[in-house]
Amino acid sequence: MNIATTAAQIGLERESRTGAVTVPIYQTATFRHPGLGQSTGYDYSRSGNPTRQALEEGLARLEGASRGFAYASGMAAITSLMFLFQQGDHLIVTEDLYGGSYRLFEKLFQQFGLTFSYVDTSDVEQVRQAIRPNTRALFVESLTNPLLKVADVRGLAEVCKANDMLCIVDNTFLTPYLLRCLDLGADITVYSGSKYLAGHNDVVCGLVAVKDAALAEKVYFHQNGAGAVLGPQDSWLTIRGIKTLGLRMDRQQENALALAQWLEQHPKVGRVYYPGLPNHPGHALMQHQCGGFGAMIAFEVTEPALVNQLLMKTQIISFAESLGGVESLITFPQVQTHADIEPEKLQRLGINHLLLRLSVGIEDKDDLIADLAQAFEGEDA
Numbered sequence: 001m002n003i004a005t006t007a008a009q010i011g012l013e014r015e016s017r018t019g020a021v022t023v024p025i026y027q028t029a030t031f032r033h034p035g036l037g038q039s040t041g042y043d044y045s046r047s048g049n050p051t052r053q054a055l056e057e058g059l060a061r062l063e064g065a066s067r068g069f070a071y072a073s074g075m076a077a078i079t080s081l082m083f084l085f086q087q088g089d090h091l092i093v094t095e096d097l098y099g100g101s102y103r104l105f106e107k108l109f110q111q112f113g114l115t116f117s118y119v120d121t122s123d124v125e126q127v128r129q130a131i132r133p134n135t136r137a138l139f140v141e142s143l144t145n146p147l148l149k150v151a152d153v154r155g156l157a158e159v160c161k162a163n164d165m166l167c168i169v170d171n172t173f174l175t176p177y178l179l180r181c182l183d184l185g186a187d188i189t190v191y192s193g194s195k196y197l198a199g200h201n202d203v204v205c206g207l208v209a210v211k212d213a214a215l216a217e218k219v220y221f222h223q224n225g226a227g228a229v230l231g232p233q234d235s236w237l238t239i240r241g242i243k244t245l246g247l248r249m250d251r252q253q254e255n256a257l258a259l260a261q262w263l264e265q266h267p268k269v270g271r272v273y274y275p276g277l278p279n280h281p282g283h284a285l286m287q288h289q290c291g292g293f294g295a296m297i298a299f300e301v302t303e304p305a306l307v308n309q310l311l312m313k314t315q316i317i318s319f320a321e322s323l324g325g326v327e328s329l330i331t332f333p334q335v336q337t338h339a340d341i342e343p344e345k346l347q348r349l350g351i352n353h354l355l356l357r358l359s360v361g362i363e364d365k366d367d368l369i370a371d372l373a374q375a376f377e378g379e380d381a
């Protein structure tokens with residue numbers, strides 16, 4: 001089945017009593033036991049809830065995973081994965097990492113004796129060279145934020161396999177609709193479901209898909225043990241969002257390409273980072289590996305004053321953090337999303353005072369272009 005079909009049918013056929021076509025919201029903390037030593041399969045909603053389970057099983061189908069897991073946020077999902085490691089373990093991580101993941105690793109998990117090396121994971125050789133005797137995993141973003149560097153997931157998974165390391169991919173920017181990491185050899189995919197999967201900027205959630213059944217058992221133990229599960233209401237909203245994943249992604253990508261091409265020829269724009277443009281370093285790899293190029297764009301304006309002007313004057317495009325929803329958003333990564341990363345590192349990575357990031361939504365592309373055009377015009381518009 002095509003991924004768009006699997007996505008549209010998530011949460012179907014769960015309810016046998018009434019035949020409801022949509023999984024109900026099982027807003028219950030606990031479940032009555034039919035008899036002593038018996039269970040309906042559900043005992044307590046931290047351990048398992050039918051609405052959350054419908055989401056988790058749907059995700060597993062989308063990913064080709066043995067199991068899926070839903071958490072209270074993307075950070076909760078990543079936190080839960082860190083329980084796979086112990087004091088003394090070393091992980092190799094994408095250097096232009098999501099700021100919250102960087103903060104989690106450096107400020108929270110380092111104190112428990114985990115160490116992290118940050119490398120350019122769009123270069124398989126850099127990953128290979130960072131391996132130490134105690135390296136247990138690679139944590140890689142398939143498409144990075146905000147500069148959109150592309151990871152060769154198959155190549156990286158091979159390096160991990162050969163070195164007895166887990167290959168964990170944060171696939172938030174692409175989703176299984178555009179990249180099925182487990183098929184390419186990754187062990188685990190992790191998502192901020194708050195972004196493209198839920199897709200409407202109305203829910204915070206995290207998702208994990210695990211290929212191997214024994215490893216999935218451990219992840220389940222940690223999910224239940226640490227307890228940062230997704231509630232039934234938010235599970236339902238996420239299911240509702242995933243149904244239109246294919247439609248949204250198609251439209252968002254089409255819009256993103258049009259905007260990137262328009263930005264590229266604008267006199268007040270410097271570099272444009274969009275992997276759908278042939279001059280992007282990851283273009284060929286994505287063409288080969290992915291079902292599309294995603295809908296995130298980063299671009300530099302030609303002078304610092306334009307940053308504030310664009311953030312303040314865009315009308316349709318909102319100045320807000322986050323990404324992946326149906327509404328277009330613009331943000332200033334250096335200050336808004338990457339404030340926890342040292343200034344020298346930001347500069348080296350190219351996340352500078354001229355760089356803006358666009359999350360392109362499903363609006364009409366001509367309206368989005370007109371909005372940016374009037375914002376560039378400034379006071380005279």
Ligand SMILES: *Cc1c(COP(=O)(O)O)cnc(C)c1O
Binds near residue numbers: 141172193
């Ligand atoms: C947003 C995001 C996260 C964190 O997810 P939350 O749902 O906000 O906790 C992790 N990784 C990436 C790539 C993200 O964009």
